[in-house]
Amino acid sequence: MHIVIMGCGRVGSALAQTLEQQGHTVAVIDQDPTAFRRLGSGFGGRRVTGVGFDQDTLREAGIEEAGAFAAVSSGDNSNIIAARVAREMFGIENVAARIYDPRRAEVYQRLGIPTVATVRWTADQMLRRLLPSGAEPLWRDPTGGVQLAEVHASAGWVGHKISRLQDETGVRVAFLTRLGEAILPSSQTVLQEGDLVHVMMRTDEVDKVEASFAKGPEEEAGH
Numbered sequence: 125m126h127i128v129i130m131g132c133g134r135v136g137s138a139l140a141q142t143l144e145q146q147g148h149t150v151a152v153i154d155q156d157p158t159a160f161r162r163l164g165s166g167f168g169g170r171r172v173t174g175v176g177f178d179q180d181t182l183r184e185a186g187i188e189e190a191g192a193f194a195a196v197s198s199g200d201n202s203n204i205i206a207a208r209v210a211r212e213m214f215g216i217e218n219v220a221a222r223i224y225d226p227r228r229a230e231v232y233q234r235l236g237i238p239t240v241a242t243v244r245w246t247a248d249q250m251l252r253r254l255l256p257s258g259a260e261p262l263w264r265d266p267t268g269g270v271q272l273a274e275v276h277a278s279a280g281w282v283g284h285k286i287s288r289l290q291d292e293t294g295v296r297v298a299f300l301t302r303l304g305e306a307i308l309p310s311s312q313t314v315l316q317e318g319d320l321v322h323v324m325m326r327t328d329e330v331d332k333v334e335a336s337f338a339k340g341p342e343e344e345a346g347h
Contacts, residue, residue, distance in 0.1 A: 127254060128153065128185045130176030130206050131197030135222060137162035139194060142251065144169055151185035154197075177206035179213060192218035192254040200224055207237045220253035238318055262322065269327055272298055277321050280340020287311035293336040295323040 125148050129136050132154035140150045140163060150169035153176045154160065160171040174181030176197060187193065193210035195203035200223045207221040220238045232239045238253045263272040281289055286297050286309045299306050300313070301320035307313075315321070325333050 125149075125191035126151070126186050126189050127192045127194070128182065128187050128190045128210070130154075130193075130195045130203070131222075132156075132159040132162055132171075133196070133198060134162070135196045136194070139196065139251075140169060141167065143254075149186075151190075153181060153185050175202075177202060177209045179209065182206075182209065182214065187214050187216065190214075190216055192216065193220075194254055195219075195221040197222075200228060204228075204232055204235070204237060207232075208235065211236065218254050236317065264327065270324060271327050271330075272322060272324055273330070274320055274322050275325075275333060275337045277315065277319070277337045278340045279317070281315050281337070282317050282319075284315055284341055285311065286313045286315070288341060289315065289321075292342055293323075293333050294329065295325045295333055298322045298324050 127143050127148050128151045129140050130153045132140070132152050136152060136154070140152050144150050144167065150167075151172055152160065152163065152169060153172045153174060155173065155175060157171075157173045163169075163171070170185060172181060172185045174184070176182070176195065187210060190210075193207065193216045195206040195210075197203055197206075203221040203223065207219045210216040211219045220240060221232060223232065223239050228239075240253070262274060264270070275295075277289070289295075290297060290311070297309055299322050300309050300315075301307075301322070302316065302318070321337075323333070
């Protein structure tokens with residue numbers, strides 16, 4: 125996959141290097157050409173000097189063939205504008221924006237832009253939003269038979285109750301992360317866009333659970 129990153133600070137450069145090591149092609153945008161020094165001489169991706177929400181700059185970075193976009197500059201407003209341009213003008217589905225003010229998170233989430241507040245930032249969190257797939261184990265019991273994991277749920281599950289998700293996939297939902305906060309759902313809780321789903325499941329059923337989460341709910345009779 126080709127991934128465009130706006131911002132070549134500590135976060136952006138670390139993200140770019142990690143993604144390239146995973147076999148992706150990467151382009152990094154920054155207004156300051158000296159910032160690219162953080163990438164090191166071994167970085168093989170594109171270095172684009174410019175403003176990350178400028179459409180011509182984004183095109184130079186290969187946004188039109190990109191599968192994901194990360195806005196991790198030092199400015200909240202620039203990050204959210206760039207993320208919206210990537211989503212709305214170029215149709216990029218996997219978009220994530222870093223923000224410094226967590227009070228703005230809810231506003232941005234309502235715009236359909238997953239955000240990672242700086243105080244909670246980890247490379248893993250950003251990567252999970254850019255490359256959503258599979259299950260990320262968080263804990264295993266001593267026997268290894270049961271595990272707690274974050275599993276990526278396809279957009280098909282949005283609007284459906286936790287009870288249906290559990291019935292069709294065979295998991296128990298331990299908690300959700302919504303707008304940066306952990307919540308304990310009931311069986312009647314409805315999944316919303318941007319929810320991160322953390323489940324308890326049997327380790328030997330991980331592949332089956334991943335497939336069910338990726339597929340979406342079964343078609344109901346009469347539909």
